[in-house]
Amino acid sequence: MLLNLDKVRQYFPALASEWTFFDNAGGSQTLKKVVDRISEFLLSSDVQLGASYAVSQLAGERLALATRGMAILINANSFKEVVMGPSTTMMLKVLSICLGQTFTSGDEIIVTNCDHEANIGAWVALEKQGIKVKVWQIRPDTLELHLADLEALMSPRTKLVTLTHASNVLGTINPIKEIATFVHDRNAMICVDGVAYAPHRLVDVQDLDVDFYALSFYKVYGPHHALLYGKEEHLLRLPGLNHYFIQQTDIPYKFQLGNVNFELSYGMLGLCDYLSELAQLHYGDKTAPDLRSQMVQAFDLISIHEEELSDRLLSYLNSKPNVRVIGQSKADRKLRVPTISFVVDGMNSSTIPAKIDQHYIGIRYGDFYAKRLIEYLGLALQGGIVRVSMVHYNTLEEVNSLIEAFEQLF
Incomplete structure (x- = not known):
């Protein structure tokens, strides 16, 4: 069963703007509910x-x-x-x-x-x-x-x-x-x-x-x-x-x-209202009878969709010889969430997000308050990592647009 993205996105008014939000690990968009x-x-x-x-x-x-x-x-x-x-x-x-x-x-x-x-x-x-x-x-x-x-x-x-x-x-x-x-x-x-x-x-x-x-x-x-x-x-x-x-x-x-x-x-x-409605929207008469079980159903749909988002972006990044993914390189939802970090050979991470801004796509670079990790990985002088953090309301089309923007840079 696929997540109905058209319905999902209607719950988040901010998504009607011209911006694509890929900085969700810094703060997701807010439900109208x-x-x-x-x-x-x-x-x-x-x-x-x-x-x-x-x-x-x-x-x-x-x-x-x-x-x-x-x-x-x-x-x-x-x-x-x-x-x-x-x-x-x-x-x-x-x-x-x-x-x-x-x-x-x-x-x-x-x-x-x-x-x-x-x-x-x-x-x-x-x-x-x-x-x-x-x-x-x-x-x-x-x-x-x-x-x-x-x-x-x-x-x-x-x-x-x-x-x-x-x-x-x-x-x-x-x-x-x-x-x-x-x-x-x-x-x-x-x-x-x-x-x-x-x-x-x-x-x-x-x-x-x-x-x-x-x-x-x-x-x-x-x-x-x-x-x-x-x-x-x-x-x-x-x-x-x-x-x-x-x-x-x-x-x-x-x-x-x-x-x-x-x-x-x-x-x-x-x-709680949203997760319950998400389950009802997708499962119909097979919707679980109690709220906790409805949450389980909703997050199962969420994780499947997010795995697809991760797979699309990771497949691209892994195909680039000058790009190094920092973390699990597989999209398996049991192993990772769709928060994806990388560095590009010969490029300071600080230079990349600003060039993506012009495409109305929000991503970020830095240490993300995990400074000890970035220093341990020897990435501080490179400006830390570039992070693309997706959630279930993001679409494959948005990922494709980001990949097109990356293609112009590296």
Whole structure:
């Protein structure tokens, strides 16, 4: 079954412009359904929660509905495991501060060298309190993380292993479920940055058995807002950052300084609406009966289409002898997401996107806050990498137009 792109694109008003958006890993276009939900909250329930009057009660019900919707999106065991906030960077920083208070000098944390800095710097900062931070490096030949290398780093003092689900540069999907089992068998916890994964595949925190998981809604067709998942047992025992009179058992509120943004949280129900309608549009009377199963159907369609997009672009890039793809060179949807990075021999990466701009196609170059990875790969002096990041609303025709533009450059 093929994704009905004409119908899909109607859900994203920005796509009616003359621009082709291939910088989606930096921020996807926003669903009108999300905007409608935000407007609905602001125009009919924009009051503080917790009062007895009806509008305040409505606002509280809407926030609770949104939290439950996001719990379904990631398959959390309870809505209490969903902590929403302003950004993944902020949520991981909050987590590191709270979790760090439970560690003692000499305890160890393992980070990778292929993550966005949000999931490295927050943990490295704990070195100031005597926490030892080790680095799990990708291998230079495969550009992948190997469990044998992780095993060599772990010790009885290892408390946490933190890594990305999919690299925002390499596009590679890491085998999180396998890694989580490995880490838990050695009595440590695992924290996963799912920002570059969540727009492309449906997250299932229970199946993955991760302890913590973070994602950004503005990469998943919503506003600048984010989500941190934590197993309820962990969130209950962690010290909070909120006011002293906020109860230890009051989750997620004890992690939400100044409270959560009500309207942006409620807006994300628009994503649930969209995924449900996407399933109904394509499956008809075979549509799954519940929202979570409809999400599974929708993301299955999404991943198949994105594999086609990846295959078209990767086939072209792999055919050019002066182009080197940085990451998995195959389009297999089990191995990568359609975030594709490359460099061109003899060309500084900074010179390429500006020449593509004239074709009304938006791409990007740089390190994408994965600076440690770009330096490890020796690409900093070349301006980092050129990144084409696609999502399911992109079309093969748009990819062909990009290839035509590239043909004029290299």
